[in-house]
Amino acid sequence: MNGRVDYLVTEEEISLTRGPSGLGFNIVGGTDQQYVSNDSGIYVSRIKENGAAALDGRLQEGDKILSVNGQDLRNLLHQDAVDLFRNAGYAVSLRVQHRLQVQNGPIGHRSEGEPSGIPIALVLVPVFALTMVAAWAFMRYRKQL
Numbered sequence: 001m002n003g004r005v006d007y008l009v010t011e012e013e014i015s016l017t018r019g020p021s022g023l024g025f026n027i028v029g030g031t032d033q034q035y036v037s038n039d040s041g042i043y044v045s046r047i048k049e050n051g052a053a054a055l056d057g058r059l060q061e062g063d064k065i066l067s068v069n070g071q072d073l074r075n076l077l078h079q080d081a082v083d084l085f086r087n088a089g090y091a092v093s094l095r096v097q098h099r100l101q102v103q104n105g106p107i108g109h110r111s112e113g114e115p116s117g118i119p120i121a122l123v124l125v126p127v128f129a130l131t132m133v134a135a136w137a138f139m140r141y142r143k144q145l
Contacts, residue, residue, distance in 0.1 A: 006101070006102040007099050007100065007101055007102060008099075008100045008101075008102050009097060009098070009099050009100075010097070010098045010100070011066070011095065011096065011097050011098075012058065012095075012096050012098060013093060013094070013095055013096075014056065014058050014059055014093070014094045014096055015091065015092070015093050015094075016052045016053060016056055016059075016091075016092050016094065017052060017090065017091055017092075018052060018088075018089070018090050018091075018092060019051060019052040019055075021048060021051050021052075022051070022052070022085075022086075023051065023052050023053055023085065023088075023092060024047065024048045024050075024051015024052040024053040024054055024055070025044050025045075025046060025047050025048060025051065025053040025059060026044070026045045026046040026048070027042050027043065027044060027045060027065065027078075027081060027082065027085070028042075028043050028045040028078075029041050029042045029043045029078065029081070030042060030076055030077050030078030030079075030080070030081055031075055031076065031077055031078075032077050032078055033078045040074070040075060040076075041064045041065075041066075041073065041074070042064065042065045042073045042076070042078075042081045043062060043063065043064050043065070044059060044060065044061050044062065044063045044064075044065065045061065046061060047059065047060070047061055058096075059094070059096060060098065062099065063096045063097065063098055063099075064096070064097040064099070065094055065095070065096055065097075066095040066096065066097055067094070067095040068084050068085060068088050068092060068093070068094060069088055069089070069092060069093050070093070070095075071084060
């Protein structure tokens, strides 16, 4: 890899219905407690199991919440953002920014330390089979002479 990390940023409107345990997620951030350096935005820190957000499935930990019921969350203190969520009502509309890491370099599922490329068995087995067929054909051809 080239050491650079790229991100694909998308936005989505998510509607949640408040359940017995609220909206089912926790937040961090705000002008007084920046979660991301040089960004006072509000971020999802935890999705509660079986909560409204978990059951919906679209909201993910690390997502940035841009607005609640159309109200912008920029430049809010953390507690003001919490109060906004608590008073948002039964049906809540969230404008969310997803930030997905994009893989740089070769495509494939391998972790650090794993060799890249084709496994050697996938190369050696067909080569061995072709060698055996060639040897058999040679021996058969030789007997006919």
